[in-house]
Each structure stands twice: as structure tokens, then as C-alpha cells.
Amino acid sequence: GQQVMQIPQYQHVQEGEDFTTYCNSSTTLSNIQWYKQRPGGHPVFLIQLVKSGEVKKQKRLTFQFGEAKKNSSLHITATQTTDVGTYFCAAPPRNSGGSNYKLTFGKGTLLTVNP
Amino acid sequence: DGGITQSPKYLFRKEGQNVTLSCEQNLNHDAMYWYRQDPGQGLRLIYYSQIVNDFQKGDIAEGYSVSREKKESFPLTVTSAQKNPTAFYLCASSTGQGGYMEYSGANVLTFGAGSRLTVL
Numbered sequence: 026g027q028q029v030m031q032i033p034q035y036q037h038v039q040e041g042e043d044f045t046t047y048c049n050s051s052t053t054l055s056n057i058q059w060y061k062q063r064p065g066g067h068p069v070f071l072i073q074l075v076k077s078g079e080v081k082k083q084k085r086l087t088f089q090f091g092e093a094k095k096n097s098s099l100h101i102t103a104t105q106t107t108d109v110g111t112y113f114c115a116a117p118p119r120n121s122g123g124s125n126y127k128l129t130f131g132k133g134t135l136l137t138v139n140p
Numbered sequence: 141d142g143g144i145t146q147s148p149k150y151l152f153r154k155e156g157q158n159v160t161l162s163c164e165q166n167l168n169h170d171a172m173y174w175y176r177q178d179p180g181q182g183l184r185l186i187y188y189s190q191i192v193n194d195f196q197k198g199d200i201a202e203g204y205s206v207s208r209e210k211k212e213s214f215p216l217t218v219t220s221a222q223k224n225p226t227a228f229y230l231c232a233s234s235t236g237q238g239g240y241m242e243y244s245g246a247n248v249l250t251f252g253a254g255s256r257l258t259v260l
Contacts, residue, residue, distance in 0.1 A: 031182075034180070058248065060249075066253070067230060067251040067252060067253050067254050068183070068230070068249070068251050069251070070248045070249060070250070113182060113183070115183075115249075126171065126188055126190060126196075126247065127185060127188065127198065127199075128247075128249070130175075130182035130184075131182050132181055132182040
């Protein structure tokens with residue numbers, strides 16, 4: 026099945042530093058979603074990217090979808106302790122017509138922030 | 141408030157026992173899902189249901205069973221055939237508008253708080 030590779034697996038930063046997690050696929054993705062899971066919590070939807078080269082911003086978070094639609098990134102500017110958690114990307118399988126019924130999740134990047 | 145309720149939050153079971161995890165949603169979503177999460181791993185799809193009385197196997201369905209008799213409910217049974225059942229189980233739902241949805245926000249997943257199963 027399709028795989029989305031997410032790196033790094035862990036990232037520890039000092040509060041105020043920037044953070045980036047990357048999601049890569051060997052195949053073209055119809056769309057990609059990003060979720061955040063706080064420690065002990067459940068995943069919460071952040072954003073969906075659909076168009077080639079798309080860039081979306083949510084306050085200090087910037088999401089990008091590559092021109093070839095094979096990779097995506099989430100960048101956090103000036104991290105805060107509230108950013109702690111695991112960030113997952115998720116994408117539908119190939120030849121699904123864009124249907125997200127069988128999303129494939131990356132393994133996630135665990136972000137810890139030292140205050 | 142609309143949402144997804146999973147119960148129990150914590151569950152302990154002895155080897156060889158079946159256990160059923162409850163998932164109820166009041167979001168009027170058509171589609172429901174069960175995911176399994178292990179430490180350091182992503183979410184792996186166990187089963188999903190696009191509509192009442194219909195469900196499909198996900199990537200790791202062996203040792204699990206589900207039913208979808210009501211739109212609001214999608215219980216998961218972890219059977220004794222599941223070799224390594226200790227995990228965090230997450231139920232999710234979505235509007236379920238599948239098909240070509242490149243320009244829609246359909247199938248964004250809303251998750252429940254999860255059920256943590258430990259086999260003793």
C-alpha cells in the first residue's frame with residue numbers, strides 16, 4: 026500500500042526556535058491532511074492541502090504542498106510550549122479518486138519544547 | 141455539543157477474552173472508522189464504514205470485528221484471535237462524502253478521545 030514517510034521522528038527545540046516536519050511520498054497525492062495530537066490526547070485536524078504548490082498559514086503555522094504533490098511540510102515559527110505534541114500527515118491511497126476513506130498516516134513527528 | 145464518545149477509556153483484559161469497545165457519534169456523520177495506535181507509530185486503519193449496515197476492512201483487520209447497525213454507533217470487538225491487542229484505539233467519523241473531493245473539505249476526520257486496552 027501507499028506509504029507516506031514523515032521526518033524527523035522526534036524534534037526537541039528551545040522555546041522560540043522554529044520547527045519543521047516533512048512528509049514525503051513516492052507517488053503523487055491528491056490531497057494531504059495534517060493533524061496534531063497532544064500528549065495523552067487524540068488527533069485533531071489542522072488543515073487540508075489540495076492544490077500543487079499550495080501554501081496555507083494558521084498564525085505561526087505554515088503548511089506547504091509541493092509542486093509535484095509528492096511532499097508536504099509543516100513549519101512552526103517561534104515555538105511555544107503549547108505547540109508540544111505529535112504532528113501527523115495523512116493522505117488517501119493511490120487511485121482512490123481522492124476519497125479519504127482509507128487515509129494513510131505518517132508515523133508522526135513528536136515535538137517537545139524546552140521553556 | 142456534537143462529538144464522538146468512546147468507552148471505556150481504559151480497559152484491561154485477560155488473554156483469550158473478547159472485548160468490545162464502544163463508539164457513539166452525534167455529528168450526523170455517515171462514515172466511521174477505527175484506528176489503532178502503538179507507541180511511536182502512526183495510526184493504522186482497522187475497519188471503516190461508509191454507511192449503515194456496511195463496513196470494509198482496513199489494513200489490519202485480522203482479529204477484529206465490527207458492526208454498523210445504527211448511524212450513530214460503530215462498536216469494535218477485539219477478539220482472542222488478535223495476537224497483540226494491547227494498544228490505543230481511536231474511533232473517528234467524517235461526513236463521508238467520498239469520491240472526487242479535491243476541492244472539498246470532506247472526509248476530515250473527527251476523533252474520539254480513545255480507548256486504551258491492556259492485555260494482562
